[in-house]
Amino acid sequence: xxxxxxxxxxxxxxxxxxxxxxxxxxxxxxxxxxxxxxxxxxxxxxxxxxxxxxxxxxxxxxxxxxxxxxxxxxxxxxxxxxxxxxxxxxxxxxxxxxxxxxxxxx
Amino acid sequence: xxxxxxxxxxxxxxxxxxxxxxxxxxxxxxxxxxxxxxxxxxxxxxxxxxxxxxxxxxxxxxxxxxxxxxxxxxxxxxxxxxxxxxxxxxxxxxxxxxxxxxxxxxxxxxxxxxxxxxxxxxxxxxxxxxxxxxxxxxxxxxxxxxxxxxxxxxxxxxxxxxxxxxxxxxxxxxxxxxxxxxxxxxxxxxxx
Numbered sequence: 001x002x003x004x005x006x007x008x009x010x011x012x013x014x015x016x017x018x019x020x021x022x023x024x025x026x027x028x029x030x031x032x033x034x035x036x037x038x039x040x041x042x043x044x045x046x047x048x049x050x051x052x053x054x055x056x057x058x059x060x061x062x063x064x065x066x067x068x069x070x071x072x073x074x075x076x077x078x079x080x081x082x083x084x085x086x087x088x089x090x091x092x093x094x095x096x097x098x099x100x101x102x103x104x105x106x
Numbered sequence: 107x108x109x110x111x112x113x114x115x116x117x118x119x120x121x122x123x124x125x126x127x128x129x130x131x132x133x134x135x136x137x138x139x140x141x142x143x144x145x146x147x148x149x150x151x152x153x154x155x156x157x158x159x160x161x162x163x164x165x166x167x168x169x170x171x172x173x174x175x176x177x178x179x180x181x182x183x184x185x186x187x188x189x190x191x192x193x194x195x196x197x198x199x200x201x202x203x204x205x206x207x208x209x210x211x212x213x214x215x216x217x218x219x220x221x222x223x224x225x226x227x228x229x230x231x232x233x234x235x236x237x238x239x240x241x242x243x244x245x246x247x248x249x250x251x252x253x254x255x256x257x258x259x260x261x262x263x264x265x266x267x268x269x270x271x272x273x274x275x276x277x278x279x280x281x282x283x284x285x286x287x288x289x290x291x292x293x294x295x296x297x298x
Contacts, residue, residue, distance in 0.1 A: 007291065007294045007295070010290075010294050011287060011290040011291065011294065013232060014232045014235055014236050014239075014290055015236065015283075015286065015287075015290070017225075017229045017232045017233050017236055018233075018236070018255050018256055020226060020229055021222075021224045021225060021233075021256070022223075022224040022225075022226065023137070023224060024136075024137070024140055024146065024222065024223045024224040025133065026132050026133055026136040026150065026153065027150060030128075030132055030136070030150060030153070030154070031125070031128045031129070031132055033154065034128060034132070034153075034154050034157050034158075035121065035124060035125065035128065037154060037157075037158060038124055038157065038158065038161050039121060039124075
């Protein structure tokens with residue numbers, strides 16, 4: 001019984017120990033040190049591409065994709081035109097290509 | 107300088123705004139850090155990390171809570187991150203000692219060397235025991251107990267920092283006290 005009471009007293013004292021905690025002050029140089037760290041990091045930040053914001057990056061990407069699609073469509077049209085011309089030339093016997101004169105067969 | 111001008115200054119990374127932020131918050135942030143991590147050097151390092159995080163993430167501050175609440179939330183997260191990392195290192199050290207490698211095992215297995223200048227000499231041992239017991243609590247209980255009992259914050263402030271209702275904070279506090287009672291009972295039974 002006494003042992004239990006004694007133990008409970010120890011527990012209570014331990015739980016109340018925080019009431020006697022004294023305030024600890026931060027070191028007087030903390031502000032200067034932290035300001036140095038903050039603004040040293042700021043100057044290290046790369047500034048060369050800072051104008052190239054995410055919005056501009058997206059716009060550039062869209063432009064590139066549109067240009068590629070347009071170029072692809074134009075290429076398709078051009079190759080279809082060439083096919084039609086060569087078909088026309090062949091049907092009228094105007095084709096320059098001849099298996100006998102092919103350089104690769106020489 | 108109004109609150110909005112001050113926050114705009116922080117967003118634009120003006121040195122004067124950060125000077126004011128440090129004047130207003132360095133002691134409060136440090137007090138919270140030393141409540142979680144009872145070692146002056148470690149607490150100062152964490153406090154510095156808090157201000158670096160504010161500097162980097164101020165764009166994410168939308169003004170939905172008070173600036174002070176947002177700063178304390180970062181402080182609490184940084185302290186928990188530090189404790190988690192240190193506890194992992196201790197467990198790794200323990201594994202290495204089992205496997206026979208030559209890393210000395212810290213007998214207390216506490217995550218830092220206790221160096222709290224606010225503890226008076228006659229209470230040193232009891233404080234060590236209490237901080238050791240707090241570290242054994244589940245994280246949510248540890249946060250609420252530390253912010254209320256060690257750092258002296260109100261339930262309202264803790265509710266805003268942890269984004270929990272006041273009823274949840276009270277419930278966590280009740281469970282924390284109950285668990286601490288059990289942990290201390292176990293400790294004193296084995297050490298008397």
